[in-house]
Amino acid sequence: MLASLPGSPSGLEQLWFTLIAVLWLGYFFLEGFDFGVGVLLPFVARDDLDRRVAINTIGPMWDGNEVWLLTAGGATFAAFPLWYATAFSGFYLALFVVLAALIFRGMAFELRHRGEGTRWRAWWDRAIFWGSAVPALLWGVAFADFVHGVPLGAGHAWTGGFFDLVKPYALLGGVATLALFTLHGATFLGLKSDGAVRERARTAAARLAPVTWVAVTGFLFWTYLTAHHTHHTGLVPPLVPIAAVVVLAGVGWLAHERLEGWAFVATALVVMALFSTLLLDLYPNVLVSSVDPRFDLTIAEAASHPYTLEVMGWVALIFTPFVLAYQGWTYWVFRRRVVRPPVVPGETTRAPSAH
Amino acid sequence: MTTLAGISTLSLARWQFAVTTVFHFLFVPLTIGLGLLVAILQTASYRTRDPAWERVTRFFGSLFLVNFAIGVVTGIVQEFQFGMDWSRYSSFVGNIFGAPLAIEGLLAFFLESTFLGVWIFGRGRVSARVHLASIWLASAGTMLSAAFILAANSWMQHPVGFTIDPKTHQAVMTDFWAVMTNSTFLAAYGHVMFAAFLTGSVFVLGIAAWHLRRGHDTVGFARAARVAIVVTVLASIATMFLGDNQAKQMEAQQPMKMAAAEALYSTERGASFSILTIGNLSDNPIFQIRVPHVLSVLATNSWNGEVKGIDQLQAKDVATYGPGSYVPMVWLAYWTFRVMVGLGIAIFLLGGVGLWLMRTRRLERSNRYLRWATWLLVTPFLANTVGWVFTEIGRQPWVVYGLLTTAKAVSKVSAGYVATSLIGFTAIYSFLAVVEIGLMVRLAKRPPSLETSPAEAPVPDLVY
Numbered sequence: 027m028l029a030s031l032p033g034s035p036s037g038l039e040q041l042w043f044t045l046i047a048v049l050w051l052g053y054f055f056l057e058g059f060d061f062g063v064g065v066l067l068p069f070v071a072r073d074d075l076d077r078r079v080a081i082n083t084i085g086p087m088w089d090g091n092e093v094w095l096l097t098a099g100g101a102t103f104a105a106f107p108l109w110y111a112t113a114f115s116g117f118y119l120a121l122f123v124v125l126a127a128l129i130f131r132g133m134a135f136e137l138r139h140r141g142e143g144t145r146w147r148a149w150w151d152r153a154i155f156w157g158s159a160v161p162a163l164l165w166g167v168a169f170a171d172f173v174h175g176v177p178l179g180a181g182h183a184w185t186g187g188f189f190d191l192v193k194p195y196a197l198l199g200g201v202a203t204l205a206l207f208t209l210h211g212a213t214f215l216g217l218k219s220d221g222a223v224r225e226r227a228r229t230a231a232a233r234l235a236p237v238t239w240v241a242v243t244g245f246l247f248w249t250y251l252t253a254h255h256t257h258h259t260g261l262v263p264p265l266v267p268i269a270a271v272v273v274l275a276g277v278g279w280l281a282h283e284r285l286e287g288w289a290f291v292a293t294a295l296v297v298m299a300l301f302s303t304l305l306l307d308l309y310p311n312v313l314v315s316s317v318d319p320r321f322d323l324t325i326a327e328a329a330s331h332p333y334t335l336e337v338m339g340w341v342a343l344i345f346t347p348f349v350l351a352y353q354g355w356t357y358w359v360f361r362r363r364v365v366r367p368p369v370v371p372g373e374t375t376r377a378p379s380a381h
Numbered sequence: 382m383t384t385l386a387g388i389s390t391l392s393l394a395r396w397q398f399a400v401t402t403v404f405h406f407l408f409v410p411l412t413i414g415l416g417l418l419v420a421i422l423q424t425a426s427y428r429t430r431d432p433a434w435e436r437v438t439r440f441f442g443s444l445f446l447v448n449f450a451i452g453v454v455t456g457i458v459q460e461f462q463f464g465m466d467w468s469r470y471s472s473f474v475g476n477i478f479g480a481p482l483a484i485e486g487l488l489a490f491f492l493e494s495t496f497l498g499v500w501i502f503g504r505g506r507v508s509a510r511v512h513l514a515s516i517w518l519a520s521a522g523t524m525l526s527a528a529f530i531l532a533a534n535s536w537m538q539h540p541v542g543f544t545i546d547p548k549t550h551q552a553v554m555t556d557f558w559a560v561m562t563n564s565t566f567l568a569a570y571g572h573v574m575f576a577a578f579l580t581g582s583v584f585v586l587g588i589a590a591w592h593l594r595r596g597h598d599t600v601g602f603a604r605a606a607r608v609a610i611v612v613t614v615l616a617s618i619a620t621m622f623l624g625d626n627q628a629k630q631m632e633a634q635q636p637m638k639m640a641a642a643e644a645l646y647s648t649e650r651g652a653s654f655s656i657l658t659i660g661n662l663s664d665n666p667i668f669q670i671r672v673p674h675v676l677s678v679l680a681t682n683s684w685n686g687e688v689k690g691i692d693q694l695q696a697k698d699v700a701t702y703g704p705g706s707y708v709p710m711v712w713l714a715y716w717t718f719r720v721m722v723g724l725g726i727a728i729f730l731l732g733g734v735g736l737w738l739m740r741t742r743r744l745e746r747s748n749r750y751l752r753w754a755t756w757l758l759v760t761p762f763l764a765n766t767v768g769w770v771f772t773e774i775g776r777q778p779w780v781v782y783g784l785l786t787t788a789k790a791v792s793k794v795s796a797g798y799v800a801t802s803l804i805g806f807t808a809i810y811s812f813l814a815v816v817e818i819g820l821m822v823r824l825a826k827r828p829p830s831l832e833t834s835p836a837e838a839p840v841p842d843l844v845y
Binding site for chain 1: 446447449450451453454455456457458460461463464465466468469471472473474475476477478479480482483484485486487488490491492494495496497498499501502503506507546551553554555557792793794795798799801802805806809813816820824843844845
């Protein structure tokens with residue numbers, strides 16, 4: 027039905043839109059809990075050892091998780107050059123802030139434990155908190171803007187400024203993703219840490235769950251209403267957002283009942299359902315114009331030629347299984363819960379001098 | 382295009398690219414080179430079970446990790462700023478340039494980050510063999526990453542395997558294999574790889590020399606210094622040989638860059654090479670040292686080969702592309718080229734003298750050499766920087782040679798935005814440089830403990 031409309035995406039373009047959606051979903055699923063752990067750092071830890079327990083739950087993986095973002099960015103550049111070019115220059119200042127946050131956060135993980143001073147560590151702890159909270163918020167704002175419209179004029183030229191991107195709907199989107207990633211981090215910590223940190227993560231999850239439910243439900247409801255009115259497809263019937271809202275309602279209970287594995291699976295599903303809703307709403311566009319629907323940037327307009335998409339498709343098909351296999355394997359290698367080292371009398375606990 | 386205090390978006394965007402790229406490229410060659418060196422040291426440790434090898438592996442491993450982190454975080458900016466500052470470039474080249482970038486993420490970044498995680502946190506949890514394999518896989522990831530980004534850059538230097546879509550005016554890929562086997566890429570990849578290896582080896586040599594002079598762990602550091610000297614000699618010979626090969630290719634593919642490198646204004650047969658110039662490069666220099674015929678040999682491999690001059694090339698470019706200046710900044714191309722070559726020769730001598738001292742068993746006692754080795758630690762970093770600046774400046778005014786000028790590649794964003802991010806990135810990077818270099822100096826100066834063999838130390842519960 028869709029394929030018969032003029033200017034609608036070809037099968038290959040639909041495949042690449044799906045693949046990029048999968049990369050973003052993978053990124054938010056994985057770095058979502060990294061962000062959450064960072065945001066929860068001041069709340070689940072009482073001393074330096076607690077903080078190290080929390081950081082070490084994501085220690086071996088955070089960098090690999092962030093590569094999902096780099097691959098999503100690179101794949102968007104290759105498969106939809108106009109999407110990459112228009113969105114990245116349009117979201118200029120927001121993206122600069124995200125990059126600055128990710129820089130400080132990444133440096134913090136590697137540098138924090140190399141100094142002994144409490145002030146040194148306290149500064150890097152702040153970098154981890156803000157470096158996690160700010161992108162967690164801004165990614166929601168950006169994706170909300172994608173579907174609710176950005177100031178695209180004729181020829182897809184950006185006609186607005188920074189404050190065109192900060193609207194109530196987008197802000198609600200940011201609050202929803204910040205809350206959801208934090209909750210996702212809490213269920214991850216419940217699964218991966220032990221002792222006091224695990225208990226505090228459980229309490230945090232139980233307390234955060236209702237707040238997150240309100241923010242996510244409100245955001246999805248708003249998305250559904252506006253999507254319906256502008257005749258966007260993919261959300262009728264709205265099974266995906268309803269699934270998100272229903273599963274999210276159970277997270278508080280799962281955390282309370284100490285069903286930690288299921289609680290994590292639930293927040294993971296909600297993260298993916300939330301972003302799936304947005305991307306389904308976006309289809310068949312990659313950017314919606316708030317100026318006039320005629321200026322929407324469509325998948326077909328933004329896409330590379332079939333040859334590039336085919337070559338890239340083969341590369342993705344051949345190598346993605348290997349990547350998933352070895353990245354999955356590392357989660358198996360580091361499956362054990364991270365615990366505080368036993369206190370040996372007369373010995374001060376220090377950071378190891380070298381690996 | 383907008384301006385801020387008379388400075389255009391274009392100038393600001395170019396400065397931003399220069400700042401972020403030069404900074405990123407200070408650390409990346411060290412990541413590649415040191416990754417290889419650490420993998421070699423760990424292999425020796427694995428084979429011999431000798432604690433001295435183990436000590437130096439851990440010692441340089443820490444430095445490698447601190448350096449790796451800064452390469453990672455500045456690398457994200459590299460990938461995103463094409464879209465932010467160079468959106469017209471991005472939409473023009475995305476079909477071609479985007480492909481190696483995406484493949485770099487899938488094939489290289491996942492490999493290096495995942496296995497580095499295993500390497501950092503896996504000691505004692507995975508077998509020694511898997512632990513050794515993980516550093517080799519991470520090292521392979523860094524080398525693969527360089528391959529894809531250089532394939533992308535080489536397409537900007539020498540576009541192949543494409544056509545221009547008449548409707549959208551975008552460059553469209555017609556032959557992926559041609560892009561990945563671009564002669565410019567194959568030549569540049571070897572040169573850059575070996576330069577990265579010698580960056581790692583000169584770094585290891587300089588630090589090992591510092592400790593040897595102070596009598597710290599003389600067994601371990603003497604071994605590390607020997608490995609580093611061998612790598613330096615081999616890699617510097619390969620870098621020079623491949624660089625010479627690139628010069629010939631440059632004369633054929635980008636003659637203007639070659640002419641600018643020599644400040645050769647008029648076409649000449651049997652052209653001489655000036656080692657240095659004082660005064661004006663264009664007409665009557667005050668003082669110049671010239672070596673006859675060398676430029677012709679460098680550029681064309683023949684004693685009396687013809688090297689084209691800037692004036693003739695400019696006239697030809699005007700005829701082909703229309704009015705405008707097609708001459709890059711000659712003084713910058715001239716001096717970066719000379720500094721690169723000079724430093725390359727200095728590094729070769731550092732390795733060669735070291736090899737001679739090693740053969741005559743005087744390395745550990747030669748205080749003067751060890752002091753020089755520590756001072757010369759900075760040379761590969763300078764050489765990498767000026768080499769990269771030369772290859773990018775020499776291509777101007779083009780961003781994609783012959784197809785798209787830099788002026789037409791910049792985003793239509795306000796100069797205020799670019800100024801904000803330029804100031805922001807410069808401030809953040811300066812801060813990072815201070816913290817990073819301070820930490821590396823501290824780690825590099827801390828002598829490894831000889832008391833207990835680290836191999837028998839308990840596995841730490843918390844690594845970070």
